[in-house]
Amino acid sequence: MTTMSRSCWVLLAAAAVTVAGCSGAREVAVEGEVVDSTGGALQGVVVVQFHDLKGEGDEAEQALVHTKVLDGVGAFDETIELEGDRVLVRAIRDVNLDGACTDGEPWGEAEAAVEETDLVEGLRIELASAPCPKE
Numbered sequence: 001m002t003t004m005s006r007s008c009w010v011l012l013a014a015a016a017v018t019v020a021g022c023s024g025a026r027e028v029a030v031e032g033e034v035v036d037s038t039g040g041a042l043q044g045v046v047v048v049q050f051h052d053l054k055g056e057g058d059e060a061e062q063a064l065v066h067t068k069v070l071d072g073v074g075a076f077d078e079t080i081e082l083e084g085d086r087v088l089v090r091a092i093r094d095v096n097l098d099g100a101c102t103d104g105e106p107w108g109e110a111e112a113a114v115e116e117t118d119l120v121e122g123l124r125i126e127l128a129s130a131p132c133p134k135e
Contacts (some may be wrong), residue, residue, distance in 0.1 A: 031076070
């Protein structure tokens with residue numbers, strides 16, 4: 001490998017590290033639980049989706065940043081990358097195993113502010129029968 005070629009690779013690697021380091025994202029620990037208020041009549045895994053929220057109110061930009069699959073309802077504890085100051089966590093009883101909310105599948109969501117310690121705790125998401133959220 002020539003000196004010029006090595007220099008190019010070093011510069012490309014440095015540029016990649018710089019771009020990754022400037023994203024503004026930070027690691028946030030998100031803890032909570034999913035409960036089933038439908039009586040548990042439907043079986044299936046629970047898909048938990050973590051959305052980064054940037055901006056305020058209905059104009060907030062929402063981006064799916066992480067997904068976790070649980071064997072059923074219960075506690076979750078996940079560390080995710082967020083840029084915004086709020087997180088939306090959505091849980092879906094995924095009966096047909098397609099990874100998304102399908103009409104008839106119970107789902108619920110909770111939104112919370114990220115604390116200064118990069119922690120969100122105490123989320124409680126109740127699964128209920130309702131029309132699927134619009135993406």
